[in-house]
Each structure stands twice: as C-alpha cells, then as structure tokens.
Amino acid sequence: xxxxxxxxxxxxxxxxxxxxxxxxxxxxxxxxxxxxxxxxxxxxxxxxxxxxxxxxxxxxxxxxxxxxxxxxxxxxxxxxxxxxxxxxxxxxxxxxxxxxxxxxxxxxxxxxxxxxxxxxxxxxxxxxxxxxxxxxxxxxxxxxxxxxxxxxxxxxxxxxxxxxxxxxxxxxxxxxxxxxxxxxxxxxxxxxxxxxxxxxxxxxxxxxxxxxxxxxxxxxxxxxxxxxxxxxxxxxxxxxxxxxxxxxxxxxxxxxxxxxxxxxxxxxxxxxxxxxxxxxxxxxxxxxxxxxxxxxxxxxxxxxxxxxxxxxxxxxxxxxxxxxxxxxxxxxxxxxxxxxxxxxxxxxxxxxxxxxxxxxxxxxxxxxxxxxxxxxxxxxxxxxxxxxxxxxxxxxxxxxxxxxxxxxxxxxxxxxxxxxxxxxxxxxxxxxxxxxxxxxxxxxxxxxxxxxxxxxxxxxxxxxxxxxxxxxxxxxxxxxxxxxx
Numbered sequence: 001x002x003x004x005x006x007x008x009x010x011x012x013x014x015x016x017x018x019x020x021x022x023x024x025x026x027x028x029x030x031x032x033x034x035x036x037x038x039x040x041x042x043x044x045x046x047x048x049x050x051x052x053x054x055x056x057x058x059x060x061x062x063x064x065x066x067x068x069x070x071x072x073x074x075x076x077x078x079x080x081x082x083x084x085x086x087x088x089x090x091x092x093x094x095x096x097x098x099x100x101x102x103x104x105x106x107x108x109x110x111x112x113x114x115x116x117x118x119x120x121x122x123x124x125x126x127x128x129x130x131x132x133x134x135x136x137x138x139x140x141x142x143x144x145x146x147x148x149x150x151x152x153x154x155x156x157x158x159x160x161x162x163x164x165x166x167x168x169x170x171x172x173x174x175x176x177x178x179x180x181x182x183x184x185x186x187x188x189x190x191x192x193x194x195x196x197x198x199x200x201x202x203x204x205x206x207x208x209x210x211x212x213x214x215x216x217x218x219x220x221x222x223x224x225x226x227x228x229x230x231x232x233x234x235x236x237x238x239x240x241x242x243x244x245x246x247x248x249x250x251x252x253x254x255x256x257x258x259x260x261x262x263x264x265x266x267x268x269x270x271x272x273x274x275x276x277x278x279x280x281x282x283x284x285x286x287x288x289x290x291x292x293x294x295x296x297x298x299x300x301x302x303x304x305x306x307x308x309x310x311x312x313x314x315x316x317x318x319x320x321x322x323x324x325x326x327x328x329x330x331x332x333x334x335x336x337x338x339x340x341x342x343x344x345x346x347x348x349x350x351x352x353x354x355x356x357x358x359x360x361x362x363x364x365x366x367x368x369x370x371x372x373x374x375x376x377x378x379x380x381x382x383x384x385x386x387x388x389x390x391x392x393x394x395x396x397x398x399x400x401x402x403x404x405x406x407x408x409x410x411x412x413x414x415x416x417x418x419x420x421x422x423x424x425x426x427x428x429x430x431x432x433x434x435x436x437x438x439x440x441x442x443x444x445x446x447x448x449x450x451x452x453x454x455x456x457x458x459x460x461x462x463x464x465x466x467x468x469x470x471x472x473x474x475x476x477x478x479x480x481x482x483x484x485x
Contacts, residue, residue: 018144020183020190021125024088026148027179028118029409031060031095034156034172038164038303040296045169046104055222057289057413059108062218063115064406066211069259071120072399073202080124084187090117092180099173123402140325142383155314156288158307165304206259209248214407217241221414224421264389264397269333269469273385274400276461278408280341280381283348283454284374285412286419290451291351291367293420294444299356312364316371324379333384333470334462336376341459343373348452352445387470415454419447 035042039053046053074083094113101107126145163171220237223230252258264270288310295306328336347370354363382401389397423446 017125017190020186021122022145022148023186024121024125024183025145026152027091027176027183028064028122029152030156030159031114031118031173031176034160035169038160038169038172039293041164041303042107042169046102046107048104052104056104056107056111058218058222060111060115060118061406061409061411061413062215063112064119064409066214067116067119068123068403068406069210069399070202070207071123072395073259074120075124081188083120083124085184087117087120088180088184088187090114091121092117092176092184095173095176095180099170119406123399126398126402142379142386155311158304158311161292161303161305161307165302201257203255203257203259206248206252206255209244209251210259213241213243213245213248215241216244218407218411218414221411221418224414224418260399260403261393261396262400264393264400267388267393269384269388269465270386270397270401272461272465273381274404276458277381277385278404279454279458279461280344280377281405281408282412282415283451283458284344284377285409286416286447286451287348287412289413289416290420290444290447294354294441294448298441298444299354299358305360309360309363309367312367313371313374316368316373317375320372320375321379324376327376328380328383332468333380333387334465334467336380337384337462337465338459340373340376340380341455341462344370344377345452345455347373348448348455352448352452355441383473384470387473416447416451419450420444423447423450 035053035057042056043049043053071083071087078086091114094110094117097110098107098114101110160169160172163169163175216237218241220234220241223237224234249262252260252262265274292303292306292310295301295309296303301309331339347366350366351370385401386394386397420443423443424440426446427440427442
C-alpha cells in the first residue's frame, strides 16, 4: 500500500505537524490504558469478573490494527486533511458511546468504533512527518512522535483511577470531548494537503483476510485467559488466525495492487524490528494491564495510589529522551537493543518480587528505571525500522509498522490476561487468577516472570543484526571510523 504524494505541500512547518501527530498518538494510547485502574469498578457496574474486562482493552487495540491498512487508501482517496478530521470526530463520538454503555457487550462495541477512529489518525500524520524528515533528523522526529504515546499508558492509570474514584468511570471517556474538539480544530488548521489526483481501488480481499486473521488471533488469546479453558475454541481460533494471515500474505505478494506492499520485510533492519520487536512490544504491553491490577488486588493499594505509582514510569520515559541520541551514537542500535532489552527483562523480574511490605519509594524507583529502559528500547526499535527504508517504500513501512505496533499492544493485554490465567491454574487458584474468588500474589509474580521470559526471547532476533546497523541514522558507523561530521 502506498499513500500518494499530496497535491500541494503543507503550509505549516513540519515540527508543528509532528507535535499534532504526537498529540493524537497520546490521545489514542491514553484511551488504551486509562481504564486499567478502573477495571474493578467497571466490572462491578457491568456485573462481570475483573479479568473479563480485558476484552474491552483488546477490542480497542484490535480495531486499531485492523483499520490501519485501510487508512492509506482513504487518505489517497479523500486527502489527509479530511481523513484526519473524520478520524478525530469518530474517535470523539465513540468515546461518548463508551461512557454511556451499561453492559460489557455494548462497551466492547463502542471500543471497536473508537479504535477504528484511532486507526485513521496516527499513520497518515506520521507518514507526512516521515516524508519531510532527513535521515539525520529521524531520531529526533521519531522521539517527538513516540514519547507522548509512551507517556499516555503511564499517565492513563493514575488519571483513570482518580476519575473513577471521584467522578465515576464514565467520565474517563467524557473527557475526550474537549480534547477531541481541540485536536479537530488543530487538524483543520495544520493539515493542508488535498486529495490525490490519482486513485486506486481498495484491495477488499486483502483487507478482509487481514481483518479476519488478526481478529481470530486476538480472540484466541483472549479466550485462552478465560475460565473454564475451552481448548477446542481456543486452538480453533488460533489456527484460523494463522491460516488466514498466511493466505493474506500469499494474496498480498501476488496482487498487482495490494492493500499493503510487503517489500519492506526484505530489508533486514525493518524485519528485525517487526519480528523480534513484536515479541518485545507484546511483553511490554502486558505491564499496563498486570501492574495496576497487582497493586490493587495483591498489594492492597487503592486505585489512586496504584495509578500514582505508574507515574514513575512516565518520569523515566520522559527524562531519558534527551540522552537517547547520544547513547545510540555512542553504542549503536544493536548493542543498545540487546543490553537495554535485558535490563527491561530484569525490571519485570524485580517487579515480580514486590510484596505488600515493599516500601512505596522502592517500587517507584524500580518503575522509574524500568520506564527509562522501556522508552530507550521503543525509540531504538521505532527508529531502526525506518533507518534503511528508501523514500519509495516509506508509505508501506509506515503502514506495516503502525499495524503491527497496534496489534502488538492489543496482544500484550491479551498475553497479560493469559499469563495471569496460566499462572493461576499452575498454582491451583480456584478460578485461575483474578477471575476466581482468590487472588494470590504468587499468581502475579509468575505472570510477570512469563513477560520477562518473552522479553528475553524477543532479543534473539536482534543477534543477527550487523554491528553498525542503522549507522547512517545514529552516526555510530562514522564514529567507529572517525569523528562524526
């Protein structure tokens, strides 16, 4: 898939557009995790068990992943300005629907609509930024777009806990109304690109196959976390997901006008950031689900206190950003990804050792360091993905990267719920985790250790990178030969 060149250049300097895209990325990711600390209250309101609420988070992420491939065709057809504005409007209206929901089914449907709106926002905006950015400035541009999105999952839990405690969980979604209106006005003022003069037909088979494949995989992971465990249902969904996605890849490789072109996978740096990078993002995506639940259900903290602890992650995310470029220039992408990835895994292991007696300042310090490592890894992976992509393939790479990142985030939540269920069954919990009547700290410990193991497994793919991978972006290759110019 490719997004055709705009009919006329934007009248606004690219830094302003980058910040607009960062703001929408923040809003999109905020709604992915803002409900985590409110899950017990929402579950009580809907009359379901807390662990079943993961479907509301997973459905949102799945809708994002499924809708992203079509966003490029919509931008080609109607122009980035109109698509961007429509996406914000859909996102805002569906947020109101979420707040008015009175059942888990209705809430899940509203989250799907919200995710489809979010799927059209970020990819188009990010592509505009990438096309106007030199390779030498790529780290800065990616960091500008990325860090607000990383901050959102951390700010979401304390904000959601505060709102749910003092106003009611419904207001978690109603606050999107003013944010959406501001973003809509900004998009209309900043995005000036008209519709492309060239149009192409939507690859309907590719869209349908990818949507079915991703949906089946997500449902399989989600159902695997339920009690009782329905083996036939789970394995059938997973098998259908893998089979249909394989069929989709075959179609995309043979189609003359595919929904998305898979050519970027022939570039090693991109393939590694999608392959091993996806496993890493799944592992990291489990943390915003597992940690707030552990703090409340196993450590006995309030929703507000659990959310405030998560602010330490945000502080680490934010403070490491100025050092990111220098660290990558000094050590290179490969070394940073491998060493820093091991530190992320160690952070999961340390979190697994928390007890109700662990001092809160110590927990905050661990989360702060974990936030620094998490942010560094995301920036390194997201930048390396585009380091060797030629301009002609930037559209395809941007779409593929966005699609997998959002799907990974949804799979992260599903993996967290699955890890919790598996740990509960292994330890003999009556309900297999938070779905049962007893929630043990040991259940959360083993779930976090499973996330740590997946993080380590994700690093195996990075071992095949050359030592100077992405050197033209980080400057690491020039440093080895002499001073960077």
